């Protein structure tokens with residue numbers, strides 16, 4: 001396969017400024033339950049390919065489903081690029097790479113029968129359904145995908161990567177007095193071992209436990225509060241509210257953001273460090289090369305409180321005269337790579353959780369994420385769970401905790417950073433490509449003057 005792709009690129013590469021072929025071959029299974037019912041069970045094989053050509057700054061993207069049609073599709077991509085190209089192609093230079101990335105797999109999901117997978121999901125689903133009579137319904141799913149990705153470009157790079165992902169999601173919906181509905185959710189992710197799915201009963205049960213606990217909660221008192229975010233919500237905040245603004249394609253197209261996001265600008269306290277790090281092993285956003293063949297990196301988006309870097313594809317780096325960062329990613333080879341995050345998080349600080357809450361007379365502890373939206377600098381997130389903080393202690397649970405504000409003001413208002421940073425799996429959507437595997441990380445964060453909306 002590799003030789004065929006290389007031969008095709010060398011046949012056509014002189015006709016355009018840049019030519020790239022990507023191809024994914026994979027095998028996947030998925031199983032899902034909804035309530036007590038088996039919703040879907042599926043095994044599939046797929047091959048998808050994508051061709052990008054660039055000529056005089058004009059890009060084209062064409063997909064293909066088999067090597068037999070490769071020449072026709074490449075010719076199509078070349079003529080489309082020539083049709084739109086009127087300026088100059090600016091791609092930040094990167095080293096030429098020849099590599100085969102082999103995967104270390106402990107227990108391969110391809111060696112586990114569909115029946116055994118079904119039994120595992122069914123059992124976890126049963127734990128949720130039987131947790132409490134107030135659990136109304138559940139959702140439980142398990143999926144795995146194993147395969148190989150090829151990348152060949154006209155600058156001489158050829159990268160073959162073995163890939164594996166195993167993921168699951170378990171949700172419980174509880175109904176209480178007066179018809180109020182609460183939900184709890186738990187997910188897991190592994191890049192190397194099917195046994196990571198086994199023996200996680202306690203984690204699964206915690207989804208139902210959280211849904212039930214929230215039935216008792218009274219709506220939070222609205223207003224401006226000192227808020228402590230748990231690591232999950234801190235991670236989602238930094239991904240959604242700040243990380244997306246760091247994506248250079250967004251900045252490049254947005255004059256106001258260029259003004260707000262001048263590198264070197266102070267954005268928060270000196271203890272604030274935000275990274276996007278694809279080199280941490282085994283996380284959903286971890287990779288050795290991005291989908292333009294650029295080696296993965298650890299980047300400080302904010303270093304010691306100062307805006308220090310943004311996320312680039314080769315094109316945005318070239319246009320903005322900055323270094324490429326290995327952040328061009330695609331959902332699979334049938335989509336073009338665009339600027340995306342990998343594993344994005346806030347580095348741990350020095351405070352224990354007790355230290356962070358001990359002098360809060362009245363405040364809110366917001367836990368996990370239910371949903372949210374961002375619009376430029378503005379964000380609104382609803383926490384999955386909340387608690388009042390009173391006289392330095394965690395008090396009764398509260399519901400309807402929505403947090404909103406301006407991201408730059410909120411970054412400035414971060415007062416204390418916990419010593420307990422963790423990464424959790426997430427899915428990111430952008431440009432019609434979702435969910436892209438990423439992770440979000442953070443420690444507990446204490447933020448002043450957050451607008452908390454109650455009911």
Ligand SMILES: [Zn+2]
Pocket residue numbers: 239240244427428429
């Ligand atoms: Zn996202």
